Amino acid sequence: MGKKLTDAQITQYERDGYVCPVDAFPAEQMRVWHERLEAFERAEGQKMTRGHNFKPHLLFPWVDEIVHAPAVLDAIEDLIGPDIRLFHLTVWPKDPGSGAYVSWHQDATYFALDPICHVTAWVALTDAPVESGCMEVVPGSHKLGQMRHAEMQDPENLLSRGQALAVDVDRTRTAFMPVKAGQFSLHHTHLVHNSRPNRSNDRRIGLGISYIPTHARCTARNRVTAMLVRGQDRYGNFDEERRPTAEAGPEERAFHADAVARFRAMNASLNIAAE
């Protein structure tokens, strides 16, 4: 038995590359946080979707609370040990009836991490049933290693570089990861996954939080930031991130802009499609 996950869940993660669902927060708490996200969108006149959805843990104290929550970190510790950094975070909103989707991919494709050991917790801010376009995975595919991806330019694809697996996926062998608001799923960085358009009547929103052990390093040329969220870092492979204290205040915005620019520069320097 781990701190949060059962032995069966840890075995499933090792065998299948994912675990779902795991309980974390009360649904009422998620409604409060959901409203804060939408209040920010209204004030900005801008939805948090493709192009605006990176690293919100640097802008909002409520996201900082989620990424540090023991209910999430205990599960991460069960999989990668007690010294943990938050490497990246993407918010994934899909409006009802929109064509927005996420193509088949492996997260590791543009992360340049060594060793390749990161795990993503997808925390549901709203319910994410199958009809809303929850994540769909190929169980066991994390054992295939890094696969070839191509880049496609499709405005409906929520992935920033439109990366998509270069081979077809056998849809008879996939599994869905539906979650309710306040639950999360966990997936391995090499797990092949996608999500289809939202055919429900409600908005679907989740936070994809990518955690790494502190001994991991990013092999790209430019240094990037990552936040120490538990334990100790004896390696110094990343520049520390500033925790937000005000809701998208000037200091939060300045730090966020710099961290996102550095992440994008790292990302743009990788050319996995040519490998």
Ligand SMILES: O=C(O)CCC(=O)C(=O)O
């Ligand atoms: O939210 C989605 O539909 C996809 C999320 C995803 O690809 C991820 O968290 O790695």
